[in-house]
Amino acid sequence: MALMLLVSVFFGCQATQQPDPTQAGNQPSTGDNTQTPTPDSSNAGDNTDRVAKDTITIVTESEPETLDPASANTDAIALTLGMIGDHLFDLQADGSITLGGICESYEQIDDVTVKFVLKEGVKFSDGTDLTSEDILWELSRLKEAPRSASNFAFVNAEESEIVDDRTIIVKFNQAWAPYQNTLSTGRGTIVSKAAFEAMGEADFSRAPVTTGPYKVAEWIPGTSITLTRNEYYWGEPAKTENIVIKFIPEATSRVIELETGAADIAYYIEGNDVARVDALDGYHVESGDAYRYLVVTFSMQDAILKDARVRQALCYAIDQELLVEASSDGLGTAITGFCSTPAAGYKALDPWPYDVEKAKSLLAEAGYADGFTIDLHVEPISLYEKAAEIIQSMWAEVGVTANIVSSALATYDAQHNGQFQACIRDSTASEISNMLIIYESSFGSRIQGNDDWLDGKLLELRTYYYDDPQRTTCLDEIYTYLNEQRYSYPYMNMPINYAVSDKLEGFEFHPAIDHMKHITDWVVYE
Structure with missing residues (x-):
């Protein structure tokens, strides 16, 4: 068998524990992180004279359309799920994969069999017990749900076995190398079977019942989600009672939240705003390499774009150096491979040339000498919108008119019956198989895969x-x-930039915003 059949059992959930070192090779260069020193906290152990805030406010760029793990195909969804949920495995800041806190142990029996033993006494946020039945039910659901089916295609629910309330043997249809990484993502968040069935999918997706340190208290559409401490949490209770996540698409407006003292943390600080935050009294920026990369995608099913010559022409028409510099205010780094540079498996290819005449020639050869008009969809985020305007101008040089549509992904999807043309999107997956899955037919969204050879190879x-x-x-x-x-x-690769209050204690940099397991230690003292 490809995997060495050594039966390895891992106990506990220690930070140094690595369930499979071969899955821990997704490590960003965390040594390059830059952190502005925070004020002296030598007296942090004695908090008797300090008053802690009961609420920490986070501002981020977009609102999740749902909190159902089966639909967790965006960072906005996974960010909140990471605060309210738990997983069978966890992704650490150094790229290693460790056993999830809800597990007592796991055993890799062979290439297609894994045994999990759940930690005793773990409860959901409604006070009911987490059992093996919840695990198997959720894995079965993830395999069938449209937005998670491609990620969990190898789960063999029929041959998996519930041994007892805390023990489950999970079977795969065939060897599944990235299973630990996949189970650590937002889609892998464990939820209550009984609560889902009692509440119904629609209500559950707004306030899922999970096992993490927080639970959803209120969701004000278009404004914020408020989380409150989960009194049934199996671990140490969160130090701060409430977390408010505010949705502010415009990067500059997120900085204003800091300037007015309305926020303790701001995610996705971009471009010139980094220096602006660092100049603020009481705040600093923590930056580092991340898994986030940006990509222009072309539908495999669109009548125009299914011609490879057209896709190649649109790529020749892009001046990458200018695009990266102008859209990111110099913070981004050009890439030539098909994933983020920190990911294990990244391979730099020869740069795709900027050649306007070649682009025109290919378009004429494909029957579009006079050009055509297509939609270029982006989510309403400044980093994407700036890139779209630059690309729009470049494509115009070869006779292609790009109609920029800035809207929520779900909105465009619904309005166009799932049919896309060109898009600008990011990817923050941390494992190469899960990065490349966007090209599979079963993945569906945006690229709309339709290539049998590629499906088979992936x-x-x-x-x-x-x-x-x-x-x-x-x-x-x-x-x-x-x-x-x-x-x-x-x-382009983009670093992660967090704007953090100097009064916030317990914050630790992580290259993936949806894996903030140390959030239980966050506390802001007045």
Whole structure:
């Protein structure tokens, strides 16, 4: 078998524990993180004279459309789920994968069999017990739900076995290399089967019943989500009673929240606002490498874009150096591979040339000498909108009119019956198989996969465990094919920039905003 069949049992949930070192190779260069020193906290152990705020306010760029893990295909969804939920595995800041806190142990029996033992006494936020039945039910649901089916396709629920309330044997259809990473994501959040069935999908998606340190108290559409401490949490209670997550799409407006003292943390501080925050009295920026990269995608099913010559032409028409510099105010880094540079498996390819005449020639060859008009969809986030305007101008040079549509993903999806043309999106997945899954037909969203060869190769990639040389060969074949077909134009890595109050204690940098497990230690003293 590809995976060495050593039966390894891991107990507890220690930070140094690595369930599978071969899955821990997704490490950003955390050594390059820059952190402005916070005020002296030498007396932090004696808080008798200090008053802690009962609410920490976070401002972020977008509102989740749902909190159902089965639909957690955006950072906005996963961010909140990371604060209210738990997973069978956790992604640490150094890229390693550790056993989730709700688990007592796990055992990799063979390539297609894993045994989990749940920690005793874990309860959901409604006070009911977490059991093996919840785990198997959720994995089964994730395999069937449209937005998570591609990620959980290898789950074999029929042959999995509930041994007792705390023990479950999970079977895969075939070897599934990234299962630990996949189970650590927002989609892998464990929820209550009984609560889901009692509440119904619609109500549950607004206030899911989970096992994490917080639970949803209020959701004001378009404004904020308020979380409150989960009194049934299995771990140490969160030090701060409430978390308010405010949705503010405009980056500059998020900084204003800091300037007025209305926020304790701001996510996605971009461009010139980094220096602006660092100049604020009482706040600092914590920055570091991240898994986030930006990419222009082209639908495989669109009548115009299904022609490879058209996709290649649109890529030739983009001046990457200018796009990266102008859209990110110099913070972004150009990439030539098909994933983020910190991810294990990133491979730099030859840069795609900027060649306007070549673009025009390919368009004429494809029958579009006079150009055409397409939608370029972006979510209403300044980083995307700036890039869209730049690309719009570049495509105009070769006769292509891009109609920029800035709207929530779910809104555009519903209005166009799931049909996209060109899009600008980011990806923050931390494992290469889960990054490339956007090209699969079963993934559906935006690229709208429709390539049998690529579907087969991407599924094959996930069957090779990380110590198998065939994995590298398969990945190289995929990269070569994607570079030729140009279903996308990856153009930039972006660092993660958090604006943090100097009064906030317990904050630790993480390259993925949806994995803030140390949130229980956050406290702001007046």
